[in-house]
Amino acid sequence: xxxxxxxxxxxxxxxxxxxxxxxxxxxxxxxxxxxxxxxxxxxxxxxxxxxxxxxxxxxxxxxxxxxxxxxxxxxxxxxxxxxxxxxxxxxxxxxxxxxxxxxxxxxxxxxx
Amino acid sequence: xxxxxxxxxxxxxxxxxxxxxxxxxxxxxxxxxxxxxxxxxxxxxxxxxxxxxxxxxxxxxxxxxxxxxxxxxxxxxxxxxxxxxxxxxxxxxxxxxxxxxxxxxxxxxxxxxxxxx
Numbered sequence: 001x002x003x004x005x006x007x008x009x010x011x012x013x014x015x016x017x018x019x020x021x022x023x024x025x026x027x028x029x030x031x032x033x034x035x036x037x038x039x040x041x042x043x044x045x046x047x048x049x050x051x052x053x054x055x056x057x058x059x060x061x062x063x064x065x066x067x068x069x070x071x072x073x074x075x076x077x078x079x080x081x082x083x084x085x086x087x088x089x090x091x092x093x094x095x096x097x098x099x100x101x102x103x104x105x106x107x108x109x110x111x112x
Numbered sequence: 113x114x115x116x117x118x119x120x121x122x123x124x125x126x127x128x129x130x131x132x133x134x135x136x137x138x139x140x141x142x143x144x145x146x147x148x149x150x151x152x153x154x155x156x157x158x159x160x161x162x163x164x165x166x167x168x169x170x171x172x173x174x175x176x177x178x179x180x181x182x183x184x185x186x187x188x189x190x191x192x193x194x195x196x197x198x199x200x201x202x203x204x205x206x207x208x209x210x211x212x213x214x215x216x217x218x219x220x221x222x223x224x225x226x227x228x229x
Binding site for chain 1: 116143145152153154155157160162167168202204217218219220221222223
């Protein structure tokens with residue numbers, strides 16, 4: 001089955017700095033790569049996703065890059081704000097299989 | 113409406129009790145999921161329903177019994193649970209489509225915090 005590794009497990013940045021979280025996956029059949037943000041006491045919320053036919057996607061301060069050859073994808077957050085503090089999960093999935101495998105999560109802390 | 117609702121928010125039960133968790137969505141999604149999440153861990157998939165039929169069971173013990181009465185509702189029946197089953201139980205839903213336009217975007221509910229005494 002799919003195996004997803006996520007790094008780092010914790011990340012602390014100063015407000016206004018950029019944050020980068022990286023994930024690798026093992027199954028070359030994976031074709032869907034979502035990123036979720038989970039705040040304390042809430043369920044995960046999708047913040048951005050990318051499919052295997054695209055190399056990069058951007059939505060305001062958030063961007064995701066995908067390298068299919070190397071089987072890794074990354075989340076980039078620019079101009080970080082304290083409200084970006086949360087746990088971020090990457091996931092890799094095969095839409096035909098109907099499920100995704102999550103990474104272990106990154107706890108991001110943005111210091112004001 | 114892009115909301116998945118779950119009830120109750122919190123549940124405390126003894127090992128001999130029978131209880132149920134409820135999940136509801138009105139986005140017309142035809143796939144619904146149950147996940148279990150322990151503290152500081154990622155969600156672990158338990159069950160997937162596709163078009164109201166159970167399509168994936170990730171070898172979950174029989175003390176957890178899912179049910180999908182219709183396309184908007186998903187239940188998880190609990191019986192004879194163990195203290196190690198204490199966790200956040202998350203429901204999610206996603207739209208199913210053709211292979212050309214399929215999406216696995218999952219919308220999660222806020223979860224039910226379960227404590228087994």
